[in-house]
Each structure stands twice: as C-alpha cells, then as structure tokens.
Amino acid sequence: MSESAADIKKHVRIYITVFISLAILTGVTVGASYIHMNVAMTVTVALFIASLKAGLVASYFMHLISEKKLIYSVLILTGVFFIAMMFLVLLAYYDRLT
Numbered sequence: 001m002s003e004s005a006a007d008i009k010k011h012v013r014i015y016i017t018v019f020i021s022l023a024i025l026t027g028v029t030v031g032a033s034y035i036h037m038n039v040a041m042t043v044t045v046a047l048f049i050a051s052l053k054a055g056l057v058a059s060y061f062m063h064l065i066s067e068k069k070l071i072y073s074v075l076i077l078t079g080v081f082f083i084a085m086m087f088l089v090l091l092a093y094y095d096r097l098t
Helices: 005-033 039-061 069-097
Strands: none
Touching: 005 039
C-alpha cells in the first residue's frame, strides 16, 4: 500500500482546503450571530451552516465520500430518525401550549 508522493500531496492539499473551508464557515457562523434576525431565522441559518460543516467533516475526515451505498443508506436513515425526533419535540412543545 505504498502511495506515491504525488498522491500524498494531493490528499494533504484536500485536507488543507477542507480545513480552510471549515474555518471560513465558522467565521460565517460568528458573523451571522451578529445579524439581527428573528429566532427562527437565526436557528435556521445556524443549522444550515452547521450542516455544511458536518457534511465536510463526514465526507473528508471520516472518508465517507468514497464509501459504498450501504453507508449512505444508514446515514440517510439516521438523518430521517433525527428529523422525526425533532418534530416529536416540537409537537410536545406545541401540545403543551394548547
């Protein structure tokens, strides 16, 4: 499993690019926190940026970008259950208000 120096440099360049992207997205998150929006919009923007960052980390640092179909199926199923749990929390919250 000997990789050539060119392959290693390519991987290092990709990791550095992802790191810089994560740093920029963190700056965007901090910058977005200073913009005056309603709470729902603030949470939506923050979750969108966090999803982008999580996608970058999972794809490159966890090497999911080159995985097989089964991994993506499990990941999508996990996302569906997460969204379902969030809706259950919202339903319980709004049920308490009525």
